[in-house]
Amino acid sequence: MAQTESSGRERILARIRTALKTPAPAGAARHFSSEPLPIFAPISDALERFKLECANNNTELIVTPDSGASAAVLDEVLASLPTGEIFVQDAHRLRRLALSSQRRENIRWSNEGAANENAQAAVTLAEILVAQTGSVIVSAACGGRGASIVAPVHIVMATASQLVTTLEAALAQLREHGTATRNSYLCLITGSSRTADIEKILVMGAHGPRRFVVILALSEN
């Protein structure tokens, strides 16, 4: 098996190299100027853009002044859900949040194992927020792979300092900061799970969360 495996690899690579010895015909000249045209309009205010995009893509964005206010909002959102397991990323910042005692009882921390099939909500941090598309980037570090997708409600606790203007800058940051090397899994989430496979009619909540909530604190504290 190992033998055939490696020879298949060598044969494919050899065919590629032989094929590429003949260059493709050059593409027709396209621009009159050498400067490529801008593809997206520039973004002047990242936070405003993020708010606008979230409103368009069905992300419930709640902006708060600081982490204390964010904790209060989180408590309210959790109180509105049916009783059941709340899966929470085991992170210092989330352990520190002052939640009411009823909520605390139902918490399952991510270091205790994967979320249960019937978890009511997942609460995680994010790596980066992207203004251009109103998206959140999570990694395996954010509660483990699948944490953001298993429960019907996913709540992200974020701060304004995590906001990056363009998708290109966000992806560059993933590479430069080694996030893509450290994590086996990354996901750019934009809004809640959806499908339009039946008559192209949009239905929210396919396999992933029906509600995607981002609680964004303007201050780090």
Place this chain on the structure above:
Amino acid sequence: MTAAQDFLRNAATKSADLVHRQIIRRGIDHYDAAVRGGRLRFLNWQAAREKCQDIKREAMNHLDRYLEEFERRVKERGGRVFWAETGEEARRYILELAEARGVRTIVKSKSMVAEEIHLTSALKKQGIQVFETDLGEFIVQLRDEAPYHIVTPAMHLTRQDIAALFKDKFGSMGTDDPKVLVATAREALRHAFFTAEMGITGANFLVADSGMVSVTTNEGNADLGLSLPKIHVVITGIEKIIPSVEDLAILWPVLATAGTGQPITCYNTLVGGPRAANESQGPEEFHVILLDNGRTDLLADPQQREVLHCIRCGACLNACPIYRNIGGHAYATTYQGPIGSVLTPHLHGLNEFQHLSQASTLCGACTDVCPVKIDLHHHLLHNRRNAVERANRLWPERIAFKAWRWTVTSAWRFRFVGWIARRVLRWSYALGLESTPLDPLRAWTMDRAAPPIPATSFRAQWRKQSGAN
């Protein structure tokens, strides 16, 4: 019956089916409106297409180097890469893996490559249960059908059809509300996600500089499938490679806009290996199967190499006047529409599938909408040329073209044959042979009225009119 005869029969039936045409028109009208809006979000859509074309061209021009870089990084994370020369090899690898690990249940997200190599039926034959988890794929799987469209597999079905199907499979339904239907499918699949031993996904892109596979879904089904089971298998083609993770900053929005009109798809996931040592959840094994299956032959043809740039967005299907009338199943191929007609002869043989290049008006709508600027309608012409050069053509056709060439390469022969033809047509129509099997223009007059036959040639009419002025 040959594939060509099948195609002609299917196309005739489907294009005469008014209900089918109404369903497909509604689907594509919906898509067209969404894409019109989606493109407005780009300051310059043409510049975006050119950028995507540049990225894919760079990737194809150094395909060996980028694939090796990708493989090295996947291995560094503890993943395995298998290079499959044929669909048979790819299937065997997955079957052997499933057998060795005692896999009974597989959750699968949408993959055109899996369709290409008939993976699901091979797994089922081994007694393994395979759940298609994309809603559209789930529906066509329940109906035991092939996907109708690359992006929208169940586009040919109404909600009533789907409600009836679900009622048949899951019991009482009582409504055809899409919300209820989606919830039913979610419930039906949820248990499978939590019990399956293996998840199979495709790949939208393979990112060389980070050794990660990019998978895009709106439903989140691929994310569940690559998070919960203990083995994750990626089945994909070698041409999916791109150089850098930053290339996704343009490819993700362009794929979404061309595919559905969305600014960006809901879940754009990057996965590079099994669960790392410091990670709490995720599969223990990660396998990537890189499939050739004729792709290096396409690469070896410099004129058609760019066909490998395709990102499978489905835009050319939606734009194609042929697809819009005959729909996806009439093609009876894995890839339908213009890209399918270009690709299929390369994957499954020019001789059997040369007819697909003729299933085109050469209007160029596919080329206009292609987000990576593949010159699709010219590739259909290339395929026609290749068919004449390499495939078996019927001898009457060869004789007809020889006769045509003899006629048009001399002015007097052209005039003489035109003179004869006008008379033969006039006499045969005077005898009432129009649209009978003896009509020389039978192929045209089968479905249409014959045009009036002129008394004199075009040249004579031209001379007369320009003399009069």
